[in-house]
Amino acid sequence: MKKLLIANWKMNYGPIKAGSWIRAFRRERLPKDIDIAVAVPFVSLAAARASLGRASIPALAAQNTFWEDEGAYTGEVSPTMLSEFGAAYCLVGHSERRTHLGETDDMVAKKAAALQKAGIAPVICVGETAAQRKKGEAVKAVRAQVQSAIANLKGDGRAPCVVAYEPVWAIGSGRPCSPQDTKEMHELIRGVLTKKFGHLAEEIRIIYGGSVDVRNISEYMTTTGVDGALVGGASLDPRNFGLICRAAVPA
Numbered sequence: 001m002k003k004l005l006i007a008n009w010k011m012n013y014g015p016i017k018a019g020s021w022i023r024a025f026r027r028e029r030l031p032k033d034i035d036i037a038v039a040v041p042f043v044s045l046a047a048a049r050a051s052l053g054r055a056s057i058p059a060l061a062a063q064n065t066f067w068e069d070e071g072a073y074t075g076e077v078s079p080t081m082l083s084e085f086g087a088a089y090c091l092v093g094h095s096e097r098r099t100h101l102g103e104t105d106d107m108v109a110k111k112a113a114a115l116q117k118a119g120i121a122p123v124i125c126v127g128e129t130a131a132q133r134k135k136g137e138a139v140k141a142v143r144a145q146v147q148s149a150i151a152n153l154k155g156d157g158r159a160p161c162v163v164a165y166e167p168v169w170a171i172g173s174g175r176p177c178s179p180q181d182t183k184e185m186h187e188l189i190r191g192v193l194t195k196k197f198g199h200l201a202e203e204i205r206i207i208y209g210g211s212v213d214v215r216n217i218s219e220y221m222t223t224t225g226v227d228g229a230l231v232g233g234a235s236l237d238p239r240n241f242g243l244i245c246r247a248a249v250p251a
């Protein structure tokens with residue numbers, strides 16, 4: 001299974017800066033045996049696509065979607081609209097959306113299923129809060145989030161999703177989850193996926209996110225059960241993200 005690295009710009013870079021980032025990143029020397037994607041704000045999808053031209057690296061990802069194809073949902077964007085930009089992936093349930101925008105497990109499940117129907121791989125973000133970890137409830141919280149998010153997904157031949165394990169306390173904090181704790185949580189997630197999808201679960205990538213940078217990426221990429229990384233802050237500089245991509249794959 002190829003590893004997957006996704007840059008998450010969060011709410012940064014409108015169309016002008018998005019175009020510059022893509023052009024600068026395209027000048028980076030990139031490893032071949034890895035999948036690379038960039039999750040950009042809705043308004044920057046067109047510029048990112050235009051700057052990519054016919055190139056397919058990095059693949060495009062959206063950061064959110066609605067679950068209906070069209071209709072009276074002012075301000076929302078549907079998976080079929082995202083398809084028009086050639087989005088290959090879309091984040092769902094990022095902790096920042098769960099925290100600030102009231103995104104619930106039920107909404108995440110609906111979004112994931114709608115994306116799968118549109119042929120876009122949902123990147124399902126899960127992770128416990130610091131309080132949950134302190135109380136010994138991390139496993140319970142993450143298991144419940146994964147079970148709920150995949151409930152409406154079909155296991156019909158293609159890998160149905162990507163799962164991003166992102167402990168809330170590790171995101172943007174400079175305090176990443178230890179590789180050992182990450183390994184244990186990825187094993188748990190793999191178990192939940194296998195229960196639902198059987199053998200197909202082997203093709204689902206479980207990636208880690210939370211303060212990943214150029215110094216620690218190789219440690220995660222060599223941790224058993226870690227199939228890639230979701231990189232926020234450290235991906236904002238295209239050259240730095242290029243360094244991370246190179247450091248992710250042994251030369």
Ligand code: PEP
Nearest residue numbers: 171172209210211232233
């Ligand atoms: C993220 O945005 O998903 C993320 C992991 O952010 P950071 O790398 O900045 O912790």
